[in-house]
Amino acid sequence: MSVLDLLWRFPSVQMAWRNLGRNRIRTGLATLGIVIGVVAIASLGMTGAALQQQADSNLGSLTNEVSVSAGADSATDGVTESQVDDIENVVVAAAIVPQRSDSTTLSTRRGESRRVTVTGVTNAGALYETSAGDTPDRLRTGALLSDDTAADLGLELGDPVEYDGQLYRIVGLIESDSGFGPGGNELVLPSSALSDGAYDSVTIVAEDGQTATAIADRLDAEFNEPDDEALSVTSFASAQANVDSFLNTLNLALLGIGSISLVVASVAILNVMLMSTIERRGEIGVLRAVGIRRGEVLRMILAEAAFLGLLGGIVGAALSVGTGLVVFQLLAGDRLAVFGWPSIRYVVGGFGFAVVASVLSGLYPAWKAANDPPVEALRG
């Protein structure tokens, strides 16, 4: 209330408000243009934010792993023992799990069979969680099997499985519920069970995504030249970065579309302000004749434009929040997330853009009206 009182002390503001009240339909239509612009820019921005949030929560669990395999220019067929040593020298404070891969068919005495991937790994505990049995830090003799494969084949802890002519006893069952990554139809054996020689890949498990990214960058710098890729280093954090950058591009495109509608709205305001100052030419001439200064006329008309922007901005922001609630409910399943800064900033931005664009659109009409010679204006 006191802010309004204060505003009212400014004659330009008071006159502007009254002038807008004179042609309500025109004021309403100009405001509507701004409302549409703000809703467009804010709801498209918030849609991007909701997609981002959803992508984050889907990728979240995997982002701390870095996967290393032989690079395109590598002379060897995989990651060699000495390269693993080098990696161990470079990477600290992370579990380094070299592994070999193969596939085989497991069959039971009853004649059922399943195709499984075989992973030879020593430090199984770093990669796998078991629902039953052990997850030995060093897997020397036993085997781990995905629990759903075990169930399909009727295998239990302690049962033997055969690979490459050797029998291994099942010491643990792997939870196979995770969406991405390891798990599902997988047989994990001691590293020695698979042929020696190079490893097929090395998985590095870091504290979090940031460390994983740092490790990946470090390895890349250490082993690879721009034209000589010895190791192919993939971090899921960088996969997330890829998703992020895609979403950023998408966001920019969405915001671009939104901005275009605000630009269109500004042109509409320019048009409305120009028409209304031309219509009121004589009246503005009277103001100038009775001694109202040019700056005062200028401010009055700028205030009109600012009011249009403010009105449109407020209504637009309110509608945008409403739209955002629906969008977040649908895309991220959490409608209150709309009030988080990553999303609400688009509402704030849209509102700010509306006011600034309106004032800018008012500049030319205001300048033109203020500098119209009063004699000419009065003659009509």
Next chain:
Amino acid sequence: MGSQVGVVRLAGVTKRYQNGDETIEALADVDFRAERGEMVTVIGPSGSGKSTMLNVIGLLDTPTTGTVRIQTRDVTAFTEDELTEERRSVIGFVFQEFHLLPMLTAVENVELPSMWEPTVDRRDRAVDLLRRVGLGDRLDHTPDELSGGQRQRVAIARALINEPDIVLADEPTGNLDRETGETILEELTALQTNENVAVVAVTHDEQLVEYADRVVELVDGRVTT
């Protein structure tokens, strides 16, 4: 006080308009002076330069040659912003078409010229002026709720709000019937004595002449009397 110099004074004022190839001389070497407490009527046929002369006196237009003085100040070379200040503090205007702002009430229209001034008592003064022109009961009416004569009274009150030295009226009765026109003229003559201002009124109507202390006649931009 300033009766030797005049409250406003034109000396050798010529105003030319360029209309394509043709040059129109709206005012030709005009000398003019008005004193406080005096009512001067400017008459002449249509197109003789009456409005142009009033606009020059009112600092809305600048002469092509010649000088314009307000009291002792030579304002001929003033910038637009300086002229605006002069208009605000020295001159009051009454127009043929009233030129009231439709969204403002009578009292707000009267306040208008002082609206941007931080004066505290302008509302009181506006009400007082409206009472004086007989509109004490129409303070909050908007122009479309007032008759032509009432609108012109509001305009007269508006011309007085900044306590001017000169009131200029360009055909103030032109849009009014004869009877209403006479009441407006009486109002204007009352000004010149009550407010001690110079009143310069333009008309092409002989009727106005009987209210004047002095008559200036223009023909083709020249003063003939």
